[in-house]
Amino acid sequence: MKKTQSSKLSLYYVFSLLLFLTVKPSFAMQIDTTAIVAGTAKLTGQITILNGVSKDNIYLKIAVPHPISGEFVKYSVITDSSGKFSIDADVETTTSLIHFSTTLNPNKPLLVKLKSGEVTNLDIAYNSDFDIEKINITPQMNQNDMSRFYNIMRNMYTYTPARKLEPLYNKSIEYFLNYSKTGLSDYLLIAKNDTLISEELKSILYDEFKLFFYRGGMFDYDKAMIANFSWTNNNKSEKPIIQKIDKSYYGFLRDFKLNDPKYLRIPTFLEFQAKVLENEILAIPKIDETDIPTWLKNVKGILADLVGFSDGQYYDILVANAYG
Known part of the structure; x- marks a missing residue:
């Protein structure tokens, strides 16, 4: 083996x-x-x-x-x-x-x-x-859960929403966040409407795709706006003026309730954690030789208001992930 x-x-x-x-x-x-x-x-x-x-x-x-x-x-x-x-x-x-x-x-x-x-x-x-x-x-x-999970995820990844793509690079940051959150529900319907899988698997699919959606399309605001400009603006010689974000942008993390132990079963959680640790705006320090209590104090100062809590299992897991 x-x-x-x-x-x-x-x-x-x-x-x-x-x-x-x-x-x-x-x-x-x-x-x-x-x-x-x-x-x-x-x-x-x-x-x-x-x-x-x-x-x-x-x-x-x-x-x-x-x-x-x-x-x-x-x-x-x-x-x-x-x-x-x-x-x-x-x-x-x-x-x-x-x-x-x-x-x-x-x-x-x-x-x-x-x-x-x-x-x-x-x-x-x-x-x-x-x-x-x-x-x-x-x-x-459930054998349908076993055989259909990855196919449903693939369908969610490749789905093209019916709503027309609109310029977001020249809208407010709040507008972009609300637009994206509303659009997420269209993707989740793919799992919701599958009559062959269990409700437990639907819940896992919702959590899995939501983490994927935010990790891929929301974490890097600059890249998201550059991509949106490219898709919606025919003047290729023009360059977008992208708004500057600060840590408060990541207040959407509160919606995830990341202290919930359900994330232990979600594969994409590992990649989501890497995004949190690598993000330049959040600027979480490298753990290196720093003692854990000191590192945690600094990290909680950055994340507590954004995730909605200052203690719990999420921080313990983040310590371990930081050594990766």
Whole structure:
């Protein structure tokens, strides 16, 4: 089994912080059994192809989000001659939603739930065209949730709203924020109107896409206005006059209620956190050799009014992410 990581962290530091967060009272809350814990989850199963079709060297790949260390950890394994496989994955939460794919049909990944300290068994039967014919998973999981999640996300990413694109570079900042917030609801309807998936998955899709939407289109105001000018102004020789923003612009962070432990299960949360830490306007200092209490005091001075709170799990996670 091959394991790769997007970045290197001090293993001692991460282990120590995970232990600290696991026993800290503020993390006793659970939403959908999601809480912080350092552990291992096992994924076993079998890949078969119906109608006697044989296929050697079937590779399985999974990507496990680590919200504390701020990275996606990837594993790959080859099935044995009978199609069986087993993967032991490090996890940082009681429940992890992972990306699962095989080389038989890598363009149709599955969303699979792993639980720390437990075994998930996944048997997949493909037809001769390498489309999934049958899925058996234990513990049970809604199979439409498994198979439709990434396709719905793709549809949301590529959706073109019906409303006409209008110039925003010459409007007020408040107008831009309200315009974007209103437009977000059109994208969320794609998930809302899907009758095959569970309400739980719809909630995850809403949170996932909202983080993606703000991270990609809202965080960098200058880039957003330059892009808007390019799309709505035919005079290519003209240059837009872009308003200057300050930290108060990021008051939209309050709407996310980032202390909510539900974000532990949202993969895009890792990338959202990176945006917060890297943003030049917020100017959160590098943690480097700074002691954690001093760093947190400085960061809370920047973020507290914007996110709407000055204590809680969000800051603890941000400390860990800052070491990434």
